[in-house]
Amino acid sequence: MMKYYCILVFLLFSVELTWAQKVNLFSRSYTPSFQKGSVAAFLDDINQRGPAIIEYTSNYIDTGRIITLTGSPTTLGTVLQQVLQEQKINVVEKNNKLILTPSPTPLPDDFFVTSYSVYGIIKEAVSGEPLAEANIFNPAKQNGSLSNDHGYYTLLLPQGKSILYISYAGYNTQRIELDIKGSTRADIYLTPKSDIEEVTVTSSTYKTTEKEDNKAAKETNSNNIVLGESDVLRSFYMDPGVKNIPEITNGMLVRGGSPDENVFLLDGNTIFNPTHLLGTLSIVNKTSVKSTQLYKSNFPARYGGGLSSVIDVMTKDGNMQEWHGEANAGLLAGSFTVEGPVKKDRSSVMVSFRQSWIDPILRMLNSGIGVNFYDLHVKFTQWIGKKDKLMFNAYAGHDKLLLRQNYSNNQQQWGNKAMSLAWNRLLGPRAFVNTSINISNYDNLAGFRYNLYDSTGHLTQNKVYNTYSSIRHYNARTTLEISASNAVKIDVGGKASYTRIHPFDSNVGEDFIDKPGDFSAFPPLSFHEVVLFYENEIRPDKQFFFRPGIHVSHYWYNDYQYTSWQPRLYSVYKIDQHNQVDMSYNHMTQYLHLVTNPYMGINSDAWVPSTAELNPEESDMINLGYTYRDSKKLLVTADVYYKQLKNVTNYAEGQNLFLNTADWGQSVQLGKGWTYGLETKAERITDKWYLHMSYTLSWNWRKFDGINNGAKFPFKYDRRHELNVAATWKYNKHWNFSAFWMFATGDVYSLPNQVYPDFDDAQQISDPLAPREYRLIYHSSVTNRYRTLPYHRLDVSASYNSQLSKKINSRLTGGVYNIYGSPSQYVYDLEGTLGKRSLVVTTKYQFFQVTPYISYTVTF
């Protein structure tokens, strides 16, 4: 079935190329030898002197009609436009011939009109930074285009004069007049508005039908500030279907998937754990970000490798005109970003650095928490000529976290290092290619201490489980964008990658291990993947948009090979100006399995590749959506989805630690899952107010043969209801106030509900080394049968913006995170010894309870 779908997509590709060639034929040069004559005479003249042969019969053409040419047509198309006007014919191109066939309707007025491409880069005037998704609109033809992530745009315009409007949120709309005589490069510079809060929606904007709800908010509200640190990714947590689970690695769960099912791309390079503070804060420093997109319901074909979501973060190239920067000092960390030209208009550099400094305060408060992290991002951009651009990116980040609280005693260190070199080239008026080579590395070292006391409180056991794993990923990828016409765009490309996992090891001892060198080395696990993808964006008219695509990947690990055909389809139907519906279907495949030791509060992730026994994870998802927009800036969306997951992982029963690399496959078992739900969102943005409310209703199931007697059970993060409410009020040009409140149903968990006598005890065997009171066996009859208390949190903040001088602005932000000190994670444990009463112990985890913060940001 999937192969047939691919054939269909490739047929579409062939049709589009044929159509594109037709345009070329009409644009060929031809001037008739006379200005007035019969249709037959003109056609004969073309056949004798023209650039193409025209075949026809006079049965269905009024060949005797006298035509007088107006203007001075100089191409075959413009001549035929007048000669064959109102004739009920169709034109078929074959082997350099034009065949005229009968048709019930006349040809469209502009059928023969020659069109040329206007293309170029849309940039910000002040910095020269390319603008992604800027809007280009041609009001005469009511068509338009959007710039891509690198600011590149292309639009076909008819020969002659045209007017274009170029707009971008927060920038002055620019009107340009062009006299089109051939394909023309026009780089466009937009200037920021003096008051960026003002958003003007005019009829000069090209209205796309695609959903735009997957972009991160650019504004700074209380919902995307963590203790004074702006985090653009936090605005995604406001979206329905996206859950934030702090205190686990990469604490984002999308539509029922586990954290490893999210692909995070930083300038196209995979980052395996894009978080600081165990998922509390993303590694992306806001000031370095150009655009951020989250895909969870419709996946473009160029993406793959994760079942649940793709987060694509593009960073700025850096200012090519003058030096600028931003410095921020908050409770948690200090950061700065500096960007400027190395050579004006040719090359630029951007450096962004952040370092936490809250650790001394936490030590002073005896909080039992130790936090230390940094991230450094450097980007160098160089234009070579007018068509080529090189971008070098380097990222390094590291976390060290200590938890010494009542029931937890953990130590964790993890870090990413990534590097990429990307090359953009404008291949011509209608094609753009982006090629990159990337390296990404992730290390994770975690230790977990668990003490056992007897009934007198005497410590009888002290064990520290230390684990270490690392993964390195190399890839080269290229994407070619072709605009066949204003209505049809093609994305085609490929990727080759090599991944090397340095396997997990565990070391059980009496103390934490800090150095990776202290762990035993095991043979690495390496695999390869080759990907080809193809995708169309088709807009047959103003109501329809559809995007069929195919992502084919071939994987091999040792002798195991697997080919995955992943069809993708996204379509939108605009009912009227306010209402539209959309539908998408995605098949996704993931070759990396993340297996996590099932201990609470520890980031002990280990990645393993797919094998013949441990097949790749796959998902099929169908999504139906509805969008309502009104003229009062109200946006309402609703989506229903159903997603099936195959070969999701869990530790095999009784195998919750990796101890033997040769047999690691036996420690992991595969199961299936399914999740479905309803996601709704309402948003209103006015000059004074930003109001947002989202609600998610979802179910999330798993089924493994070896767990829960093979019966289905709810996934750990099966949160039935989730509600996010946010509001920002702009009091005046200096002050604004924000509040954010979230509520979520609790997670499910297992706890023993029965206890029975110890086996050895029943055989009359005593163990002098084991405390007698613990000689019992706990039994849990149903997996994940209990649910924790609901989660909810309120954050508030206020900001004061001021202009210190002509070029220096400042923002002072104060707020309270988690104003009523709600826990972010509940852990339940059972305490029980023979002869005493059992007790369910609830531990409330919270890195930051009621935490006031203040931060000061200066931009210059």
Place this chain on the structure above:
Amino acid sequence: MKCLTAPYYLTKSIRKSAWAAVLIVLLASCKKNFSSDQFEDDKLVILAEITAGDSVKIPIGKTIKVENGSLIRFEKVNDASVTLTEANSPSWVLTPNYSPQYATNPTSVFTNKKHFKVNTTYKIEINHPTLGIVKATAVIPNYPKLINVDTSSAQFNDKDVLAANITWKDSLDKEEFYVIEALKEMVRVNHFFIYQNKRYSYDTQQGKDLYAQVKNTPGIRILSDTTGLNKFTRLNLYTNDNNSENARIDKLTNPFRRIFFIDQSFNGNYYTTTVFIDKQFFVDPTQKGRVRLQLKSVGRELYNYLKLYEKYKTDFGSVPTNQLVSPTGNVQNGLGIFGGSAKREKIYYFDVLL
């Protein structure tokens, strides 16, 4: 542009349907699938390793619900009716054994004077007035073909151990599961003397008096022998054999209760492994005993249960209870295990039995 506007009734109808769908989904979501106060009955638990050559002893207990405030105290189930059926033989009714040796056992031990046989299938059915009926089936495999055991004193991870090289021969045509364990059996030392071809106990006052009278008779001297008390002490084992399944349970430097092997890598061949027995409890003047080093061939169900039990005991105290993996057995409508084994053993005496 007329095609841009959908008829009003269509838009309205879509809105109505959408809200109706939302309402239905919301109502459906209110149904509670899980709750913490879900009622569940207590269950009967069988904890029996039936061993060829041993007399019938079946420990049977019951579960206790654990929740906030429940008292953890195991109760006996002496009111159960227990029937054991040997393949192709009549059923035997087992009765609870009230002997003092089982007084501290957390289960009721149901016994019978019959003995288990190798290569035989046994079925058990327990009927309890409130806990219902549970059933289980076990097969006792053939005896393992123990070839040789060599022992020597050694050190393992700075511990004094008895190193035992155990060699056995696997059967080619059967899938076999092996378990090695070491126990110290508590014994009573009996002192006696033979007088006029009759045995008299020296441990009673009456015997001591008689001995005082006849001790000068030629040939009379105090002798001793031992009687097993059916009480055992677990002796920890170590292995460095990566073929053992213990390598997937815990670090091999840690102690184990049992060592596990499947015959995949040595099917039909001789296999030798070394186990190191912790000597810590070999000698105990207050409670004398003998060390039993056992090579067992066990049924699949018992093997799996014991392996999970080993994992459970290893993890206990190292992970929270909500992460413990409970062993699962073969008891229908109940918990625990009813599994068969056949063993060969070597017995060593380290206590001075005087």
